[in-house]
Amino acid sequence: MDYVNLRRQAASLRKGLFDQGYLDEQFYQLEDLQDDASPNFVEEVVTLFFRDSARLMANIDQALDKCVKDFNKLDVYMQQLKGSCTSIGASRMKTECTAFRECCRDENIEGSHSLSILNLCMRSFQKIKREHSVLRQKLESYFQLLRQAGPVECATRPNK
Amino acid sequence: MRRGSLNEFYSLWLQRIWPQEEARANGGVTFGPIAYEANPVQILLSKKGDLIAFFIPLSYPNESPIKCLKTTQHYSVTFIPNSPLSPFSQQQHAFLLCTLFASHTSFILSLIIISGFLLSLIQSMAVETQPQFHVLAVDDSVLDRKLIERLLKTSSYQVTTVDSGTKALEFLGIQDENSENAVSVSPHHQEVEVNLIITDYCMPGITGYDLLKKVKESSSLRDIPVVIMSSENIPSRISRCMEEGADEFFLKPVQLSDVSRLKPHILKKSVKCQDENQNQNKSVTTISSPANNVSGNKRKATDDGICSERIRPRYSAGPVTIV
Numbered sequence: 059m060d061y062v063n064l065r066r067q068a069a070s071l072r073k074g075l076f077d078q079g080y081l082d083e084q085f086y087q088l089e090d091l092q093d094d095a096s097p098n099f100v101e102e103v104v105t106l107f108f109r110d111s112a113r114l115m116a117n118i119d120q121a122l123d124k125c126v127k128d129f130n131k132l133d134v135y136m137q138q139l140k141g142s143c144t145s146i147g148a149s150r151m152k153t154e155c156t157a158f159r160e161c162c163r164d165e166n167i168e169g170s171h172s173l174s175i176l177n178l179c180m181r182s183f184q185k186i187k188r189e190h191s192v193l194r195q196k197l198e199s200y201f202q203l204l205r206q207a208g209p210v211e212c213a214t215r216p217n218k
Numbered sequence: 219m220r221r222g223s224l225n226e227f228y229s230l231w232l233q234r235i236w237p238q239e240e241a242r243a244n245g246g247v248t249f250g251p252i253a254y255e256a257n258p259v260q261i262l263l264s265k266k267g268d269l270i271a272f273f274i275p276l277s278y279p280n281e282s283p284i285k286c287l288k289t290t291q292h293y294s295v296t297f298i299p300n301s302p303l304s305p306f307s308q309q310q311h312a313f314l315l316c317t318l319f320a321s322h323t324s325f326i327l328s329l330i331i332i333s334g335f336l337l338s339l340i341q342s343m344a345v346e347t348q349p350q351f352h353v354l355a356v357d358d359s360v361l362d363r364k365l366i367e368r369l370l371k372t373s374s375y376q377v378t379t380v381d382s383g384t385k386a387l388e389f390l391g392i393q394d395e396n397s398e399n400a401v402s403v404s405p406h407h408q409e410v411e412v413n414l415i416i417t418d419y420c421m422p423g424i425t426g427y428d429l430l431k432k433v434k435e436s437s438s439l440r441d442i443p444v445v446i447m448s449s450e451n452i453p454s455r456i457s458r459c460m461e462e463g464a465d466e467f468f469l470k471p472v473q474l475s476d477v478s479r480l481k482p483h484i485l486k487k488s489v490k491c492q493d494e495n496q497n498q499n500k501s502v503t504t505i506s507s508p509a510n511n512v513s514g515n516k517r518k519a520t521d522d523g524i525c526s527e528r529i530r531p532r533y534s535a536g537p538v539t540i541v
Binding site for chain 2: 088091093095096106107140144147
């Protein structure tokens with residue numbers, strides 16, 4: 059196994075995630091918290107994130123499917139989802155969540171349950187789902203590479 | 219290697235092979251380099267000028283420098299009587315040099331290992347004797363709970379996490395006023411000592427703000443510092459919390475730099491408690507151990523000055539003059 063090459067691949071994948079805006083500063087914080095006492099911290103947190111966000115997104119899906127007019131509830135779910143994104147530094151997802159919440163707020167302010175606004179929300183949610191799945195794919199590849207590259211190198215920050 | 223540390227090493231080595239009393243009786247030692255062609259050889263001499271030992275660098279040629287010493291007439295190659303290095307024949311000398319050198323490297327190795335061990339021992343002792351503060355973290359998000367737990371543990375706090383305000387109140391021993399029983403302190407409360415509460419603001423059921431209020435209303439718990447976390451930067455929310463008695467307001471995501479701001483709040487409260495303790499003890503005839511403290515949130519009485527108990531590595535050599 060060419061460990062050097064694998065590590066290089068992992069590093070470039072990681073760099074890409076930052077350069078393309080998928081991850082932000084908060085991800086550095088997570089990496090900083092990883093040490094000998096907690097050697098897989100970043101991967102654990104990310105796994106937790108995807109599990110938690112999948113659950114929240116299923117709730118939102120359900121709520122939207124039922125054409126629920128309770129946008130407050132949707133807003134609460136979305137706030138939780140956005141909170142989770144902020145906690146791990148999932149930058150693009152966070153932006154889409156904000157956009158969604160704007161839709162919800164517009165709906166509430168408008169007071170009318172126009173279909174167009176609901177459609178906007180749904181389209182916004184589709185974007186969130188897309189970002190979610192892309193991020194998941196990339197991070198899964200990243201951690202897989204790290205695992206293959208060997209236990210020596212953890213997901214630590216070489217240099218900013 | 220710096221000259222100073224080399225000398226330390228030599229003096230340590232010397233102590234190993236030459237009992238201190240003998241060394242002192244012979245007037246101590248000096249050491250310094252003598253040149254043998256281009257390669258310096260470190261030697262140890264007694265003040266009388268007798269050669270005790272010398273150290274040969276790795277790069278040294280095979281030839282024994284003893285011949286040279288004799289011919290340069292700088293030093294007499296006689297050994298101190300009864301020293302471990304009593305007169306040897308030249309051949310034995312060469313062998314001795316080799317063994318000296320071998321023990322030189324293994325001595326360095328054992329020195330490194332021993333000092334490494336001592337250092338880690340000191341460190342672990344230091345950690346053990348430092349008071350460990352207990353933080354109760356409250357957050358409904360499993361992700362944020364994991365994060366805050368890690369942040370706090372990394373900063374050497376003991377952590378308990380709960381996922382709701384209700385559970386936090388249970389843990390603290392305050393019963394929810396929605397329940398039928400009156401607000402009271404449960405008997406288990408005394409065993410659980412919490413030095414700080416950090417809570418999320420937005421939670422289903424009892425919010426962080428409600429929790430803050432309940433803590434501040436409780437006579438036994440109001441001294442515990444409370445920190446509120448929120449993902450939203452709403453000034454009115456912040457000021458409301460601070461007015462209710464919160465010590466800090468952190469914006470999420472919470473970072474290590476935020477956690478470093480917690481200590482002063484914990485220490486401030488504990489100093490206040492220690493003062494109260496002292497005032498209480500004056501009127502009490504029997505000396506009570508920290509476990510018997512009346513109030514549940516008094517800090518365990520530990521001293522800040524724990525240095526006396528620590529092992530300090532001793533590197534002081536015997537009588538040594540450095541040339």
